[in-house]
Amino acid sequence: MGAQVFTLQKGLDQLGELRSFIRSQLARTPMKEEKQMMVVLAIEEVCANLIIHEFKQRDGESIVVSIRNTDKKIIFEIKNRGGSFNMLEYQEPNLREVKASKRKGGMGIALIKRIIDHIEYDISPEYNTCRLIKVLD
Amino acid sequence: MLAIKEVFHADYVTLQLSGEIDASNSVLLDEAIKQALNGNHERILIDATALTYISSAGLGVFMSYLEVFEEKNIHFALYGLTPTVFQVFQILGLDQLLTITGSAEEALQTS
Numbered sequence: 001m002g003a004q005v006f007t008l009q010k011g012l013d014q015l016g017e018l019r020s021f022i023r024s025q026l027a028r029t030p031m032k033e034e035k036q037m038m039v040v041l042a043i044e045e046v047c048a049n050l051i052i053h054e055f056k057q058r059d060g061e062s063i064v065v066s067i068r069n070t071d072k073k074i075i076f077e078i079k080n081r082g083g084s085f086n087m088l089e090y091q092e093p094n095l096r097e098v099k100a101s102k103r104k105g106g107m108g109i110a111l112i113k114r115i116i117d118h119i120e121y122d123i124s125p126e127y128n129t130c131r132l133i134k135v136l137d
Numbered sequence: 138m139l140a141i142k143e144v145f146h147a148d149y150v151t152l153q154l155s156g157e158i159d160a161s162n163s164v165l166l167d168e169a170i171k172q173a174l175n176g177n178h179e180r181i182l183i184d185a186t187a188l189t190y191i192s193s194a195g196l197g198v199f200m201s202y203l204e205v206f207e208e209k210n211i212h213f214a215l216y217g218l219t220p221t222v223f224q225v226f227q228i229l230g231l232d233q234l235l236t237i238t239g240s241a242e243e244a245l246q247t248s
Contacts, residue, residue, distance in 0.1 A: 012161035016138070019157075019190070037190070037221045038228075044192055048160040095200075095234060102204050104167075104197035107229055111193055114228050 003068040003077075009061075011051050015044055018065065025067045029074060030136055039074070039134055042115040045108040046078050046087075046130060054083050069136075073117075076132040084128035086121055087112060138162075141169045149180035149212075151241070155187035158195030166198045174202075179211065182244050186217035191225050199235060212236075214244035 006021040008014050019040050026036040047063055055061045064079045092113070093106045113119070118133040139162040142153040150173050158166060173181045183199075199215075206213040214236035218226070226232045238244045 012159070015159045015161050016157065019159075034221060034224070038224065041190075041192060041225065044159065048192065048194070052160065095230060098200055099203045099234060102201045104163075104194070104201045107196055107200070108193035110229055111225070 003066045005064060005066045008047055008051065008063040008065065011055050012048065015048060018047060019044060021065075022067065026074070029069050031074065031134070032137070035134075035137075038115045042112045042132065043076055043078070045112050046132065049085065049108055050078070050080050053085065054080060072136055074134045074136065076134075078130045078132070079127045081127060084121065084123055084130070087119055087130075088121065139165055141165055143169065143173070144184075145176075148178065149182060149245070150176060150178045151182045151184050153184040153187070157190035158188065159190070159192045160194040163192075163194035163198050166195060167201075170198065170202055174205065174209070174211070180245070181206070181211055181213050182241060183213075183215040184217055184241065185215050185219075185222060188222055189219065191222050196226065196229065196231060200231070203234065212247070214238060214247055216241055216244040 004025050006018060008018060022040045022043050023036065026039060043065065047065065050063055061080065061082060066077045068075050087109050090109045092110045098106055116132045117135045120131040122129040139154065139156040139158050144151040144153060152169050152173060216238045217240065218237060223237065226235065226237065236244065236247050238247060
Protein backbone atom coordinates (compact mmCIF):
# COMPACT_ATOMS: atom_id res chain seq x y z
CA MET A 1 0.00 0.00 0.00
CA GLY A 2 1.10 3.63 -0.43
CA ALA A 3 2.12 5.61 2.62
CA GLN A 4 -0.77 6.65 4.89
CA VAL A 5 -0.22 9.78 6.95
CA PHE A 6 -1.43 11.12 10.30
CA THR A 7 -0.46 14.49 11.76
CA LEU A 8 -0.32 15.18 15.49
CA GLN A 9 -0.75 18.85 16.33
CA LYS A 10 -2.79 18.97 19.50
CA GLY A 11 -0.53 17.22 21.94
CA LEU A 12 -1.29 14.28 24.20
CA ASP A 13 -5.07 14.58 23.77
CA GLN A 14 -4.63 13.29 20.22
CA LEU A 15 -2.99 10.00 21.23
CA GLY A 16 -6.32 8.15 21.08
CA GLU A 17 -6.83 9.30 17.48
CA LEU A 18 -3.28 8.23 16.65
CA ARG A 19 -3.97 4.74 18.02
CA SER A 20 -7.15 4.47 15.95
CA PHE A 21 -5.24 5.48 12.83
CA ILE A 22 -2.47 2.93 13.37
CA ARG A 23 -4.94 0.18 14.26
CA SER A 24 -6.93 0.81 11.07
CA GLN A 25 -3.78 0.68 8.96
CA LEU A 26 -2.38 -2.44 10.63
CA ALA A 27 -5.73 -4.20 10.18
CA ARG A 28 -5.04 -4.13 6.43
CA THR A 29 -1.75 -6.00 6.84
CA PRO A 30 -1.19 -9.71 7.55
CA MET A 31 0.20 -8.89 11.02
CA LYS A 32 -1.32 -10.99 13.80
CA GLU A 33 -3.77 -9.09 16.01
CA GLU A 34 -1.84 -9.59 19.27
CA LYS A 35 1.27 -8.12 17.62
CA GLN A 36 -0.71 -5.19 16.23
CA MET A 37 -1.47 -3.88 19.70
CA MET A 38 2.20 -3.99 20.67
CA VAL A 39 3.17 -2.07 17.53
CA VAL A 40 0.44 0.54 18.22
CA LEU A 41 1.96 0.91 21.68
CA ALA A 42 5.51 1.37 20.34
CA ILE A 43 4.50 4.08 17.86
CA GLU A 44 2.46 5.89 20.49
CA GLU A 45 5.42 5.80 22.89
CA VAL A 46 7.68 7.50 20.33
CA CYS A 47 5.09 10.23 19.69
CA ALA A 48 4.23 10.76 23.37
CA ASN A 49 7.94 11.15 24.10
CA LEU A 50 8.29 13.81 21.40
CA ILE A 51 5.15 15.64 22.54
CA ILE A 52 6.26 15.70 26.18
CA HIS A 53 9.79 16.85 25.40
CA GLU A 54 9.34 18.98 22.26
CA PHE A 55 5.83 20.52 22.21
CA LYS A 56 6.47 22.47 25.40
CA GLN A 57 9.47 24.15 23.86
CA ARG A 58 7.95 25.28 20.55
CA ASP A 59 4.55 26.61 19.58
CA GLY A 60 3.00 25.14 16.46
CA GLU A 61 5.02 21.93 16.71
CA SER A 62 3.68 18.93 14.82
CA ILE A 63 4.59 15.30 14.32
CA VAL A 64 3.89 13.48 11.08
CA VAL A 65 3.47 9.70 11.26
CA SER A 66 3.46 7.72 8.04
CA ILE A 67 3.00 3.99 7.51
CA ARG A 68 3.81 1.89 4.47
CA ASN A 69 4.35 -1.80 4.06
CA THR A 70 5.98 -4.29 1.75
CA ASP A 71 5.38 -8.05 1.66
CA LYS A 72 7.93 -8.53 4.41
CA LYS A 73 7.85 -5.50 6.67
CA ILE A 74 5.96 -2.46 7.87
CA ILE A 75 7.84 0.84 7.95
CA PHE A 76 6.76 3.70 10.20
CA GLU A 77 8.30 7.14 9.77
CA ILE A 78 7.87 9.70 12.51
CA LYS A 79 8.97 13.19 11.47
CA ASN A 80 9.30 16.32 13.56
CA ARG A 81 11.14 19.59 13.43
CA GLY A 82 13.27 20.75 16.30
CA GLY A 83 14.79 18.43 18.83
CA SER A 84 15.36 14.72 18.53
CA PHE A 85 16.12 12.02 21.03
CA ASN A 86 18.19 9.09 19.87
CA MET A 87 16.73 5.97 21.43
CA LEU A 88 19.63 3.91 20.13
CA GLU A 89 21.92 5.64 22.63
CA TYR A 90 19.51 5.18 25.52
CA GLN A 91 20.49 2.85 28.34
CA GLU A 92 17.56 0.82 29.64
CA PRO A 93 16.79 1.54 33.29
CA ASN A 94 17.18 -1.12 35.93
CA LEU A 95 13.67 -1.87 37.22
CA ARG A 96 14.81 -2.16 40.82
CA GLU A 97 16.28 1.35 40.54
CA VAL A 98 13.09 2.71 38.94
CA LYS A 99 11.09 1.25 41.82
CA ALA A 100 13.42 2.62 44.49
CA SER A 101 13.47 6.10 42.94
CA LYS A 102 9.61 6.23 42.80
CA ARG A 103 9.81 7.85 39.39
CA LYS A 104 7.11 7.46 36.77
CA GLY A 105 9.05 7.75 33.54
CA GLY A 106 11.76 5.87 31.74
CA MET A 107 10.09 2.70 30.54
CA GLY A 108 8.64 3.84 27.20
CA ILE A 109 11.87 3.50 25.25
CA ALA A 110 12.51 0.06 26.72
CA LEU A 111 9.09 -0.98 25.40
CA ILE A 112 9.79 0.44 21.93
CA LYS A 113 13.14 -1.36 21.67
CA ARG A 114 11.60 -4.68 22.66
CA ILE A 115 8.67 -4.43 20.25
CA ILE A 116 10.28 -2.94 17.13
CA ASP A 117 12.77 -4.98 15.06
CA HIS A 118 14.86 -2.13 13.67
CA ILE A 119 15.20 1.59 14.51
CA GLU A 120 16.94 4.20 12.34
CA TYR A 121 17.40 7.97 12.60
CA ASP A 122 17.87 10.61 9.90
CA ILE A 123 18.72 13.98 11.36
CA SER A 124 18.60 16.95 8.95
CA PRO A 125 18.19 20.72 9.38
CA GLU A 126 14.61 20.43 8.07
CA TYR A 127 13.27 17.31 9.78
CA ASN A 128 14.26 14.63 12.19
CA THR A 129 13.01 11.26 11.01
CA CYS A 130 12.74 8.24 13.26
CA ARG A 131 12.14 5.11 11.19
CA LEU A 132 10.76 2.03 12.93
CA ILE A 133 10.62 -1.24 11.06
CA LYS A 134 8.55 -4.26 12.05
CA VAL A 135 9.19 -7.46 10.16
CA LEU A 136 6.10 -9.45 9.19
CA ASP A 137 6.14 -13.16 10.13
CA MET B 138 -10.71 7.47 27.55
CA LEU B 139 -10.18 6.17 31.07
CA ALA B 140 -12.76 5.74 33.81
CA ILE B 141 -11.89 4.85 37.40
CA LYS B 142 -14.43 3.73 39.95
CA GLU B 143 -13.57 3.26 43.63
CA VAL B 144 -15.33 0.38 45.37
CA PHE B 145 -14.91 0.34 49.14
CA HIS B 146 -14.92 -2.87 51.19
CA ALA B 147 -14.43 -3.47 54.92
CA ASP B 148 -10.63 -3.39 54.88
CA TYR B 149 -9.70 -2.78 51.28
CA VAL B 150 -10.51 -0.66 48.26
CA THR B 151 -10.78 -1.71 44.65
CA LEU B 152 -10.06 0.68 41.80
CA GLN B 153 -12.01 -0.50 38.77
CA LEU B 154 -10.32 0.70 35.60
CA SER B 155 -12.06 0.81 32.26
CA GLY B 156 -10.86 2.08 28.91
CA GLU B 157 -7.34 3.03 27.91
CA ILE B 158 -4.46 4.50 29.91
CA ASP B 159 -1.97 6.68 28.10
CA ALA B 160 0.15 9.78 28.76
CA SER B 161 -2.90 12.05 28.42
CA ASN B 162 -4.83 10.52 31.31
CA SER B 163 -2.36 8.62 33.53
CA VAL B 164 -2.62 11.51 36.01
CA LEU B 165 -6.14 10.24 36.82
CA LEU B 166 -4.73 6.88 37.85
CA ASP B 167 -2.04 8.64 39.87
CA GLU B 168 -4.66 10.70 41.72
CA ALA B 169 -6.88 7.67 42.35
CA ILE B 170 -4.00 5.70 43.90
CA LYS B 171 -2.94 8.71 45.97
CA GLN B 172 -6.53 9.01 47.22
CA ALA B 173 -6.64 5.30 48.07
CA LEU B 174 -3.40 5.68 50.02
CA ASN B 175 -4.90 8.55 52.00
CA GLY B 176 -7.78 6.26 52.96
CA ASN B 177 -5.40 4.12 55.04
CA HIS B 178 -6.59 0.86 53.52
CA GLU B 179 -4.68 -2.31 54.29
CA ARG B 180 -5.14 -3.53 50.75
CA ILE B 181 -5.53 -1.77 47.41
CA LEU B 182 -6.69 -3.85 44.46
CA ILE B 183 -6.82 -2.85 40.81
CA ASP B 184 -9.60 -4.45 38.77
CA ALA B 185 -8.25 -4.34 35.22
CA THR B 186 -10.97 -6.51 33.68
CA ALA B 187 -12.24 -3.64 31.49
CA LEU B 188 -8.83 -2.08 30.83
CA THR B 189 -8.18 -2.44 27.11
CA TYR B 190 -4.86 -0.62 26.72
CA ILE B 191 -1.96 0.63 28.82
CA SER B 192 1.15 2.58 27.81
CA SER B 193 4.35 3.18 29.76
CA ALA B 194 2.69 6.22 31.39
CA GLY B 195 0.30 3.87 33.22
CA LEU B 196 3.01 1.34 34.03
CA GLY B 197 5.08 4.21 35.44
CA VAL B 198 2.30 5.20 37.83
CA PHE B 199 2.14 1.68 39.29
CA MET B 200 5.93 1.49 39.53
CA SER B 201 6.17 4.84 41.33
CA TYR B 202 4.03 3.56 44.22
CA LEU B 203 5.56 0.12 44.80
CA GLU B 204 8.11 1.43 47.28
CA VAL B 205 5.41 3.42 49.12
CA PHE B 206 3.20 0.33 49.41
CA GLU B 207 6.10 -1.57 50.94
CA GLU B 208 6.94 1.27 53.34
CA LYS B 209 3.31 1.48 54.49
CA ASN B 210 2.84 -2.30 54.50
CA ILE B 211 -0.06 -2.09 52.05
CA HIS B 212 -0.93 -5.12 49.96
CA PHE B 213 -1.27 -4.05 46.33
CA ALA B 214 -2.42 -6.34 43.54
CA LEU B 215 -3.86 -6.18 40.04
CA TYR B 216 -6.30 -8.73 38.67
CA GLY B 217 -8.30 -9.53 35.56
CA LEU B 218 -5.80 -8.23 33.00
CA THR B 219 -6.63 -9.07 29.38
CA PRO B 220 -3.87 -11.09 27.64
CA THR B 221 -2.70 -8.07 25.63
CA VAL B 222 -2.54 -5.74 28.63
CA PHE B 223 -0.73 -8.45 30.61
CA GLN B 224 1.76 -8.77 27.75
CA VAL B 225 2.74 -5.10 28.17
CA PHE B 226 3.66 -5.77 31.82
CA GLN B 227 5.42 -8.97 30.82
CA ILE B 228 7.59 -7.40 28.09
CA LEU B 229 9.34 -5.30 30.72
CA GLY B 230 9.33 -7.94 33.44
CA LEU B 231 6.92 -5.97 35.63
CA ASP B 232 4.91 -9.13 36.19
CA GLN B 233 7.82 -10.17 38.42
CA LEU B 234 7.65 -7.00 40.55
CA LEU B 235 3.89 -6.62 40.85
CA THR B 236 1.31 -9.07 42.19
CA ILE B 237 -0.92 -9.93 39.24
CA THR B 238 -3.70 -12.51 39.56
CA GLY B 239 -6.66 -13.74 37.55
CA SER B 240 -9.44 -12.83 39.98
CA ALA B 241 -10.24 -10.63 42.99
CA GLU B 242 -10.39 -13.71 45.23
CA GLU B 243 -6.88 -14.74 44.21
CA ALA B 244 -5.64 -11.16 44.65
CA LEU B 245 -6.98 -11.13 48.22
CA GLN B 246 -5.46 -14.54 48.97
CA THR B 247 -1.98 -13.31 48.01
CA SER B 248 -1.98 -10.78 50.84
